[in-house]
Amino acid sequence: MNEQIFELLDLSKREVKIYRALLALGPSSIRVIAEKSGINRGTTYECLKALQSKGVISYLPKGKRRLFSPREPDVLLQLAQDKQRNLDQAIEQLKTRVIPDMHHLMPDFNAANVSYYEGDAGIEWVLRDILSTVSAQEKKEYSIFSSKPIRAHLYRPFPNFTLQRIQRGIEVKVIAIGDGGEDAELSERKWIKTDGPVDAAYIAIYPPKCAIISLASHNYPTAVVIDSKEVAAAQQIIFQTLWGLL
CATH class of the missing domain: 1.10.10.10 (Winged helix-like DNA-binding domain superfamily/Winged helix DNA-binding domain)
Structure with missing residues (x-):
């Protein structure tokens, strides 16, 4: 250490x-x-x-x-404090100036707005991105569609995801496709009943992003993250409309 x-x-x-x-x-x-x-x-x-x-x-x-x-x-503590101050200043500049300036260089939508992830490490990255993105927003809330077959694999790489979501005060609305799913603090859940089998799928809408997670062969998880406020807004309208009908 x-x-x-x-x-x-x-x-x-x-x-x-x-x-x-x-x-x-x-x-x-x-x-x-x-x-x-x-x-x-x-x-x-x-x-x-x-x-x-x-x-x-x-x-x-x-x-x-x-x-x-x-x-x-004691000079070592002084070194650490100096680095901390410099890092705090760098973080503030990244938030207020550097990153916004870089965003202005990007077109509204291009191939760079779509990212692909796979395996447990990739799914963990997506789940952490949901928490960090929503945490930075004034209204800490996101929406998901989730089917039963994927639930056993989704939080495997990040088992304390729900605990961290609650600790950050993030609310979630879930439309569950098929049976199952557990209620948790700061969450609301509604169900879409199905008669036949359901494929494994998970769609998270956390503007300005959407994440789509599914299982490939041998239950290998893959994910696509779309960073587009227009796509996220359209998906949010679909979700809210269906939520109101259930």
Whole structure:
């Protein structure tokens, strides 16, 4: 876990090893640091320069020599906080300026608006996209058509999907095709009765997107996501009309 933390701070394993050596030694020359850390002098010097540029160490001139000195370990927390502030600023700029500007470069609809996914990993991505897309909207609600044969496979890669939906305060309306389906918090369900067998299918309408999930041979899940406010609006009208009739 510590290695992952240091990686997030952009500190390499060698840099961390040299910093630890410096903490134990106190102000020291490159030769002494290299011997303590077990890293050759050339690499030690490059790592010391990198650590100095990151503000983790400093140096003290002593005659013709240069002694490197570690800053207190609390500097690592400062590094993390600086990265967090920079990341928060980047996220805000992405939301308010960068991504909207990029959207303006795209035509209203082209092939790039249709994405294909497959396997459990692909279905999990689609389910997470539903949560993240709806969470960002003022009215946190989406609609789905769902048939019984697909239910056993749908949430297999994301078993706590419903729990996360509820935690985010997202409401869902479900038109179930065929029997089955469980009621859950923040959900409404109506049924379309059928006499014969029903194919596996799941259609999620979460404007400006629609996702269509089905099963190929050997119950292999596949999905298509259409990012189009016009298509989503048309599907929503169909859903609401049918909902009112059931």
